[in-house]
Amino acid sequence: MMNTESKRRMYLFLLVLVVSSTVGFQGWRTLINNFAVDVGGLSGLDMGLVQSVREIPGFLxxxxxxxxLFVREHRLAAFSVAVLGAGVALAGWLPTTAGLVFTTLIMSFGFHYFETMNQSLTLQYFSHTEAPVxxxxLRSFTALTNIAVGGAIWIMTRHMGFTAMFIALGAIPLLAGLWGLTRNPSDSTLPPQRKKLVFRTRYWLFYALTFMAGARRQIFVAFAVFLLVEKFGYSIQAITILFVVNNVINFVANPLLARAVNRFGERSVLSVEYGSLIVIFLAYAWTDSPVVAGALYVLDNIFFNFSMAVKTFYQKIADPKDIASGMAVGFTINHIAAVFIPFMGGILWMADYRIVFLGGAAMGLISLILSQFVTRQIEHAGNTTRLT
Incomplete structure (x- = not known):
């Protein structure tokens, strides 16, 4: 049985890496669209290509x-955060399509491999009721960090150029990752993870929900902010304010969401998420109001956090030795559609941007149908901790 001290060490280790990686990634997200449009002159098709490339490391x-097999999970997590920081720091030097593809690829390898290890370690070190909490x-700290990053960017835009901002934001995860390489928060009493890919038919629903989440997420990540910048003319300051509003709400909402998963169960939480997303994507397609579009983005961002229920669902049905493999396989499945959807979406955008968001609504409907099988899968796995 793992002791409290082991859990505390791992929690603090993950907290430092989560916060620092958030600084780099959120900074990149905040700056990249305006940097691409204002400095690089990239089109929607170009940005679709950049966002597709961003998802290749997730696929891998x-x-x-x-x-x-060769590097312990916590060391891979720390190294990945350092790589993320290096990619962000380099981005401001290369404003061309090819340059952004290159630096995005570096940043994305760091981001996706850290997230894989982060989720794996969280599900291994914490129980079914602890993991959602x-x-x-961690997501609340992420939101708080995002607020700080938004405030910092607001100030930096008045005194610094894009290149200097990218360097400053990339340096923090780079240094934190190097710090993490000197730490050892692991616990030798944990069940050893299988060092191979494991595909099991009993995990089919986790695979399906993960695939659909990856597909619809790309509509949000690749095109929601781009819509605000291209169609509604949002400035970098306006985008920054929007990110801050999102994260103030998420700071309060994430702990409540974690408790909702424990109280109402994954099926109920996921049903609310997917049903709401159908409405949000339909509204994206038809609104002509910049205020409504901004409000939709805030709502979209809130429901994006409900995806934690997919991970806790997997934890309840999985063999404990399959956690690391499951998170790696899940990330790959999540990014199968993500590799081509942004590029295809960029092509469709050139014809009519509404098609992109109508496709997102269709994905939400499919996910809603799939989520109705969650309770049956948990009960079949012999887990009776759900209340509904």
Whole structure:
């Protein structure tokens, strides 16, 4: 049985890496669209290509299972954060399509491999009831960090150029990752993880929900902010304010969401998420109001956090030795559609941007139908901790 001290060490280790990686990634997200449009002159098609490339490392996340044959999970997590920081720091030097593809690829390898290890370690070190709470707390710290990043960018835009901002934001995860390489928060009493890819038919619903989440997420990540910038003329300051509003709400909402998962169960939480997303994507397609579009983005961002229920669902049905493999396989499945949807969406955008968001609504409907099988799967796995 793992002791409290081991859990505390791992929680603090993950907290430092989560906060620092958030600084780099949120900074990149805040700056990249305006940097691409204002400095690089990129089109919607160009940005679709950049966002598609960004998802290739997520598609290759399954290789993390083989990397941990040689590198322990916590060391891979720390190294990945350092790589993320290096990619962000380099981005401001290369404003061309090719340059952004290159730096985005570096940043994305770091981001996706860290997220794979972060989720794996969280599900291994914390129980079924603890894991949602820990995820909620870490996401709240992520939201708080995002607020700080928004404030910092607001100030930096008045005194610094894009290149200097990218360097400053990338340096923090780079240094934190190097710090993490000197730490050892692991616990030798944990069940050893299988160092190979494991596909099991009993995990089919986790695979399906993960695939659909990856598909619809790309509509949000690749095109929601781009819509605000291109169609509604949002400035970098306006985008920053929007990110801050999102994260103030998420700071409060994430712990509540974690408790909702424990109280109402994954099926109820996921049903609310997918039903709401159908409405949001339809509204994206038809609104002509910049205020409504901004409000939709805030709502979209809130429901994005409900995806933690997919991970806790997997934790309840999985063999404990399959956690690391499951997170790696899940990330790859999540990014199968993500590799081509942004590029295809960019092509469709050139014809009519509404098609992109109508496709997102259709994905939400499919996910809603799939989520109705969650309770049956948990009960079939012999887990009776759900209340509904």
């Amino acid at each position: 996340a399954l290789l993390a299972v083989y990397v941990i 820990v995820m909620g707390r």
